[in-house]
Amino acid sequence: MSQFLKMGDHDVLIRVKAAAVNPVDILNLTGAVRLIQDYRMPLTLGNECAGIVEKAGKDVTRFAVGDRVYSRVPISSLGAFAEYVAIPENAVAHMPDGLDFSVAVAIPLTGLTAYQAITEELHAKPGETLFIPGGSGSFGQMAVPIAKALGLHVIVSGNGRAREAVLSAGADQYIVYTEENYWERLSGVDYIIDTLGEKEFAHELSVLKEGGILLSLRTAPNKSYAKKSNFPLIKQMMFSLAGLKYDMMARNQGKEYRFLFVRSDGMQLEKITRMVETEKIVPQIDSRKFDLMQINDAVRLVHEGHTSGKVIIRFP
Numbered sequence: 009m010s011q012f013l014k015m016g017d018h019d020v021l022i023r024v025k026a027a028a029v030n031p032v033d034i035l036n037l038t039g040a041v042r043l044i045q046d047y048r049m050p051l052t053l054g055n056e057c058a059g060i061v062e063k064a065g066k067d068v069t070r071f072a073v074g075d076r077v078y079s080r081v082p083i084s085s086l087g088a089f090a091e092y093v094a095i096p097e098n099a100v101a102h103m104p105d106g107l108d109f110s111v112a113v114a115i116p117l118t119g120l121t122a123y124q125a126i127t128e129e130l131h132a133k134p135g136e137t138l139f140i141p142g143g144s145g146s147f148g149q150m151a152v153p154i155a156k157a158l159g160l161h162v163i164v165s166g167n168g169r170a171r172e173a174v175l176s177a178g179a180d181q182y183i184v185y186t187e188e189n190y191w192e193r194l195s196g197v198d199y200i201i202d203t204l205g206e207k208e209f210a211h212e213l214s215v216l217k218e219g220g221i222l223l224s225l226r227t228a229p230n231k232s233y234a235k236k237s238n239f240p241l242i243k244q245m246m247f248s249l250a251g252l253k254y255d256m257m258a259r260n261q262g263k264e265y266r267f268l269f270v271r272s273d274g275m276q277l278e279k280i281t282r283m284v285e286t287e288k289i290v291p292q293i294d295s296r297k298f299d300l301m302q303i304n305d306a307v308r309l310v311h312e313g314h315t316s317g318k319v320i321i322r323f324p
Contacts, residue, residue: 019094020071021063022079025109027088028056029303029310029319030117030146036086037307053307054088055081058103058113059323068097070274076103080116082272089303091323101277104284114291114318115150119280121225121270122151125201126158129223129266134159136198141190141212143179144170146291146318147203147225152177153289154280163197165190173292191215202226209254218262225268230255233267292317299323 015021033053058078061071071077079088079100087093103112126132138155140148144166155162156178164174165183175182183190194215202212205226212222230251234244251267258265283289294317298306306319 015063015065015094016096017065017067018097019065020061020068020077020097020100021092021094022057022059022077022100023062023092024057024059024088024090024323026058026113026323027054027321028113028117029306029321030055031310032117033307034311052087052090053303054086054090054093055083056113056117057081057088057093058109059093062092065097070097071100071102076109077101078103078109078112078116078277079274080120080270080272080277089300089321091300096272098274099272100274101281104281106285107290110320110322111290111293113320114146114293115280115284115289116277117270118147118150118291118318119154119284120273120276121147121268122154122201123276123280124270124273125151125223125225125268126155126160129268130199130201130221132158132160132199135161137161137163137196138199138201139163139165139190139194139197139212139215140201140203141165141208142203143201144174145203148174149177149291149317150289151201152179153287154283157283157287163194177289199223209257213258213261213263216261216263219264221264221266222258223266223268224254227254227267229267229269230265233269237269294319297322 032055036053061073061075061077064071077100079095081088082099138160140151143164148164152162162179163181164179165185168184171182191211191214196217197215198220200212200216200222202224216222228250229247231248234247254265294315298321306321310319
């Protein structure tokens with residue numbers, strides 16, 4: 009099958025051993041991220057994969073045939089739900105030692121999201137406080153140990169079932185949302201990474217200190233995101249309007265609103281790999297097993313939201 013895929017000189021051809029299903033796959037499927045990346049149909053989904061290098065382009069220098077690798081697939085070349093995928097070398101990293109494909113594959117997207125959020129958007133410093141509302145899911149499982157490895161004080165809210173797991177991952181405080189309201193417990197937080205979206209925006213903003221930053225993964229892209237992404241002027245105008253309400257709410261309180269859509273970065277993923285190995289991070293995987301012929305079932309499960317870890321598609 010590999011001979012039918014187009015490869016560039018800087019690409020590696022990966023024989024996929026495992027692919028992860030993420031909420032962003034649902035957004036790709038429904039067209040909800042069309043403004044950020046407008047895909048032509050038909051489209052092979054899949055934003056995250058782990059596998060073995062089958063072939064390397066002539067200008068590839070970091071990988072060789074047989075290497076165990078993983079990737080957050082670039083948004084310009086999705087397709088991890090397939091037996092083979094060709095990915096630019098700069099979006100690929102070596103897998104952590106000691107993890108098999110079906111566990112390692114849960115790391116790239118959430119790991120990069122957390123790393124880019126903390127180091128590029130928030131520029132958080134050791135000792136500062138990070139609050140992750142709704143951080144009991146797959147994002148929090150990676151974000152908490154990465155934030156702790158970077159020296160932050162971490163607070164998480166989420167369901168009661170995940171409390172012990174999140175505290176074991178390094179969280180300093182955990183608030184069970186069915187038992188108490190975080191906005192009645194917290195104040196003066198330096199940074200927030202929002203995973204819940206618009207419905208929590210006012211509450212999240214209320215616990216943030218003056219001068220603090222609320223970074224959302226869900227609410228709405230805004231002007232600063234569009235400019236940083238170098239989108240065309242018309243898109244910048246559209247995003248400015250989409251995020252204006254949230255920019256103004258934050259600005260009126262002397263705070264700042266930002267939006268993040270994670271990008272591929274193989275060198276950052278190598279740094280995350282070292283953290284995973286040093287901190288012995290093992291992401292939680294949903295116990296239900298899916299193969300290539302059951303992708304629709306796996307996507308449906310993620311869409312319904314009743315998961316106990318990252319949903320994985322395993323390949324022969």
